[in-house]
Amino acid sequence: xxxxxRELLRIPTVSTRDAAAWDHAAFDAFHEALRRHFPLLxxxxxxxxxxxxxxxxxxxxxxxxxxxxxxxxxxxxxxGEWTHPAFDAVVEDGIIWGRGTLDCKGSLTAxxxxxxxxxxxxxxxAQDVWLSFGCNEEVAGDxxxxxxxxxxxxxxxxxxxxxxxGAVAYDAFPGVAKPIAVIGVTEKGITSLELRVDGRxxxxxxxxxxxxxxxxxxxxxRLDRQPMRASAPDATVELFRRAAPHASTPxxxxxxxxxxxxxxxxxxxxxxxxxxxxxxxxxxxxxxxxGSPALxxxxxxxxxxxxxxxxxxxxxxxxxxxxRRVIKDPQVRITVIxxxxxxxxxxxxxxxxxxxxxxxxxxxxxVTSPYVMMAATDARxxxxxxxxxxxxxxxxxxxxxxxxxxTNDEHITVxxxxxxxxWYGALIASLPxx
Numbered sequence: 457x458x459x460x461x462r463e464l465l466r467i468p469t470v471s472t473r474d475a476a477a478w479d480h481a482a483f484d485a486f487h488e489a490l491r492r493h494f495p496l497l498x499x500x501x502x503x504x505x506x507x508x509x510x511x512x513x514x515x516x517x518x519x520x521x522x523x524x525x526x527x528x529x530x531x532x533x534x535x536g537e538w539t540h541p542a543f544d545a546v547v548e549d550g551i552i553w554g555r556g557t558l559d560c561k562g563s564l565t566a567x568x569x570x571x572x573x574x575x576x577x578x579x580x581x582a583q584d585v586w587l588s589f590g591c592n593e594e595v596a597g598d599x600x601x602x603x604x605x606x607x608x609x610x611x612x613x614x615x616x617x618x619x620x621x622g623a624v625a626y627d628a629f630p631g632v633a634k635p636i637a638v639i640g641v642t643e644k645g646i647t648s649l650e651l652r653v654d655g656r657x658x659x660x661x662x663x664x665x666x667x668x669x670x671x672x673x674x675x676x677x678r679l680d681r682q683p684m685r686a687s688a689p690d691a692t693v694e695l696f697r698r699a700a701p702h703a704s705t706p707x708x709x710x711x712x713x714x715x716x717x718x719x720x721x722x723x724x725x726x727x728x729x730x731x732x733x734x735x736x737x738x739x740x741x742x743x744x745x746x747g748s749p750a751l752x753x754x755x756x757x758x759x760x761x762x763x764x765x766x767x768x769x770x771x772x773x774x775x776x777x778x779x780r781r782v783i784k785d786p787q788v789r790i791t792v793i794x795x796x797x798x799x800x801x802x803x804x805x806x807x808x809x810x811x812x813x814x815x816x817x818x819x820x821x822x823v824t825s826p827y828v829m830m831a832a833t834d835a836r837x838x839x840x841x842x843x844x845x846x847x848x849x850x851x852x853x854x855x856x857x858x859x860x861x862x863t864n865d866e867h868i869t870v871x872x873x874x875x876x877x878x879w880y881g882a883l884i885a886s887l888p889x890x
Contacts (some may be wrong), residue, residue, distance in 0.1 A: 469556075470534075507591060509529075525880070526835075530826060571587065582889045607674055614842040615844065623852070624637045631707030637815045637819055647794060653759075667755065678784065691828050699825065722736050741763045766798050814879060818878060
């Protein structure tokens with residue numbers, strides 16, 4: 457089990473926005489290793505999606521309530537200093553180090569292992585199971601939308617879809633010692649804007665007042681100082697309601713009081729730090745800047761890229777109107793680069809209850825709760841064909857591990873990975889009969 461995981465981790469399936477720069481041979485090697493380690497899985501019908509995406513179909517006793525389990529093959533590039541090389545999959549003291557251990561080859565391989573084990577035992581799921589493995593999730597690519605199109609063409613309306621996101625999170629909230637198993641029932645939308653100011657440029661010895669860079673800086677400062685209105689979504693209120701009884705005495709009182717008043721909970725989130733504040737409002741992050749190509753040249757054009765995460769309840773149109781209103785400068789040109797609304801909220805009904813019950817059985821020490829996913833996943837595309845789209849990675853993660861995602865020293869414990877395999881197997885085995 458672990459050696460299969462390690463081999464797949466060693467293959468550098470890095471995606472970039474420039475598809476021509478990809479190492480396509482690495483993705484082919486990943487497919488080959490997957491086939492070698494999971495031969496029974498590859499006896500199931502397999503559809504290639506896009507350049508390197510995979511869509512498996514495991515026919516169940518009934519096709520009435522099919523499910524889709526998701527993960528993605530690609531990983532982000534390696535940056536920073538690593539304790540062990542990012543693609544060596546070193547195992548040391550019960551820890552597996554490597555890019556993709558958490559995001560998201562861990563989930564993908566655990567799903568494959570669980571299915572392989574069930575097939576080897578002669579099991580047939582009660583309902584159809586589809587496995588959708590995208591190849592360009594990290595660059596918002598086309599594999600997931602193409603998989604949705606394929607399922608729609610085949611008339612598949614999933615009872616529920618489960619993608620990465622959430623975790624059995626340790627150190628999740630101050631004053632709450634128990635881990636929180638958070639299951640995403642929605643996710644923020646993503647919109648990217650470019651702010652651009654054009655001017656005459658010129659020699660740096662004779663700068664004109666409020667040139668392109670200064671005007672752009674003023675726009676950025678105005679946007680930073682005037683955030684959008686804050687509000688705690690229903691899933692966030694429910695998360696704190698479930699966590700409150702397990703908090704230490706002072707924090708228990710504060711949380712129990714706050715969950716009775718959405719306005720009070722919102723205010724507490726805003727003062728609890730940037731991570732908590734992001735749970736209560738749409739956020740703006742200036743991520744790229746460009747200006748003059750030389751130190752002694754006044755920029756003729758200055759640009760800034762703004763990445764916006766749109767809270768459930770806000771809209772892309774409302775966010776853009778807010779940007780225009782607070783910048784209040786017609787010389788700052790605003791261009792929409794990428795757009796995406798928040799995902800609709802999935803219900804807390806029998807499908808959620810199934811995921812929660814399997815989680816509670818395998819992680820009895822954790823508090824299971826819905827929450828709002830902050831980052832983006834391929835799952836957002838599947839809301840077009842299913843009203844129940846959830847995001848949960850069944851791995852125990854410390855705060856340090858969660859912070860390693862997309863940066864250096866990403867790692868998972870051997871024990872956590874083995875538990876994740878068991879979780880996926882139990883979920884499939886627990887699907888209700890017709």
